[in-house]
Amino acid sequence: MELTQLKYFLEVARTEHVTQSAKNLCIVQPALTQAIHKLEDELGVALFKTAGRNIKLTESGKFFYDKLQPLYESMMALPDQLRATADQQNNNVKLNVLAASTLITHAVIEYKQDNSEMNVDLVQNEETNVFDICVRTYSTYRPELDNTNSDETFIYSEKIYLAVPNTAQYKKTESISLFDLKDEKFIKLYGxxxxxxxxxxxxxxxxxxxxxxxxxxxxxxxxxxxxxxIGVSFWPELSWGKMDHKKIKLLEITNTEFKRDLVISLRRNKQDNSKTEQFYNFLTKYIHQKSRKHG
Structure with missing residues (x-):
């Protein structure tokens, strides 16, 4: 059975008039009659019977019409459904946030203010490779050790300071060696x-x-x-936000280059990645803008 044959059958069954159906289908009547006969031969049953100068569906024809009509309508709706699904996929971004969650969350909120149709699915899973964009961090990023199979990667080196109480002990200090703090209490981020x-x-x-x-x-x-x-703590300059607390001072650590690389990886997983790429470009631009303001 060919799709065209089924289309012809449904039209003739609807009108029960070959000549009118041929006009509606914009084909000549002999071609329509031949297509119906061919379909009946393939099925091995008569679908129509003559009734005077008209035709009527046989019992088999009625059964076939009742079963075929909803199936045919579903098939005809598939292209639109596929396009709608593709649009929905394009408007959905799976974002795996393994670092700088506060910074990235603020970026998502700002982006959605002007792009309300965009659905950003935030996850935090170090084990998964199912994502469109992933945010990670390393002390020093080395591409040869990257197992994300990304199509594009953005790297921002973020300085890590030491946050200390803004007391007389540190009032005139701008940088410090960690070995001067061997007896100091440290506060660390858990989780x-x-x-x-x-x-x-x-x-x-x-x-x-x-x-x-x-x-x-x-x-x-x-x-x-x-x-x-209560203690001192390591403070990433950008992802934790600009230090706006008058009782805290940020000191540069002199022992070694204290920094981390924020890495944003993009995967082009879909047929249409335009919206994902648009969001990825926004994220990278957002970080650049925040770093300039911070500086």
Whole structure:
């Protein structure tokens, strides 16, 4: 059975008039009659019977029409449904945020203000490779160790400072060696595996072992704890936001280059990646703008 044959059958069954159906289908009547006969031969049953000068559906024809009509309509609707699905996929971005979650969340919120139709599906899963865009961090990014199979990668090197109470002890200090803080209490971020690993790696690189006495899973809580004199903490300059607390001072660490690389990877997973690429470009531009303001 060919799709054209089914289309012809449905039209003749609807009108029960070959001549009128041929006009509606914009074909000659002999061609329509031949197509109906061929379909009947293939099915092995008569679909129509003569009734005077007209034709009527046989019982088999009625059964075939009742079963075929909804199937044919569903098939005809498929192209529009496929296009709608493609549009929906294009408007959906799966964003895996493994670093700088506060910064990236603010970027998503700002983007959606002007792009309300965009659905950003935020996930945080180090084990998954199912994403359109992924945000990660390394002490030093090396492409040869990248297993994300990304089509495009953006890298921003973010300086890490030491946040200390703005007290007389640090009033005239702009930079510091970590070894001057061997007896100081350190506050660390709990729950951010990648960032904490980087801080540990940087400390191990110079042989420094911080005395961690308090952990928090919230950057704002760490800020308040440092301001209260509970301890000191490593502070990434951009992703945690500009230090706006008068009771806190940021010191440059002199022992080694204390920084991390924020890496945003783009995958072109869809037939139409235009919206994903648009959001990716916004993210990279957003980080550049924030870094200029911060500087």
């Amino acid at each position: 951010s595996k990648q960032y904490r690993k980087i801080c540990n790696e940087l400390c191990n690189r110079i042989g420094f072992h911080p005395n961690v006495t308090f952990e928090s899973d919230n950057a704002a809580a760490i800020k308040e704890a440092v301001a209260a004199g």
